[in-house]
Amino acid sequence: MEALTRVTDVVKRLKETRLNALRPPTEFFDFHRISRPEDVNQAVSRISYNTRYFSANYMFIIAILGVYALLTSPLLLFSLAFLTGGFAAINKFAPDPVQVGDHVITQKSLYTALFVIGIPLLWLSSPFMTFFWLVGASSCLILGHACLIEPGIESEYSTIQDAV
Structure with missing residues (x-):
């Protein structure tokens, strides 16, 4: 019984911390903000900002890919x-x-x-093949998304908030 209460406590904390940080799908899949970065510096800047901003969404993608990998490997x-x-x-x-x-x-x-x-x-x-597939697939999806999505207007103010 004690183990069950620990599991429910962990799930509640996960819900409070990670699931509340999920960005809505309309923001995550905003096709109006997709553009090719002009140079490598801009791509790195976008990846740096978007991986922090959409971190909960990216963890959700990794979890879905992990479940898919297990279900397709009986x-x-x-x-x-x-x-x-x-x-x-x-x-x-x-x-x-x-x-x-x-x-x-x-x-x-x-x-x-x-x-x-x-x-x-x-x-x-072959758990290693599944693990490396999961790493490769999630890396391609996450880095591709983070590189192509332009940061929102709030990213301009993030440096100001950090300085204060």
Whole structure:
């Protein structure tokens, strides 16, 4: 029960901090503000400002891409569920050694069996390829958006507020 309250507290804090910082879709997808930067300095300036301004939106995009990557890789999803479910089941149902015939099955032997099956299964599901795809896809989307969207008028005043 205590773990459930911790999880709900974390979700509430996440909602209060990150989800309140989400910019509306009309602002995030404002096609009137799309333009090609004139030079590299302007592109870097736009990326610097927009990554701070739209950070919650970009985190949301990364989360959606992560869910998509898991859903399109069923073996990876199964292997992660197998490992986490195995850990949970061993911790819940086998805290003490069990005598089966002449053999004593301990928690350590169950963890060893879980690793012997789970790690090769996880390796076959190519988690590194999925991770690097997630990094590459989110980088392209985020840097492309941040580079092409002109900062709003409020960006002109951000340097003044920093100086005060």
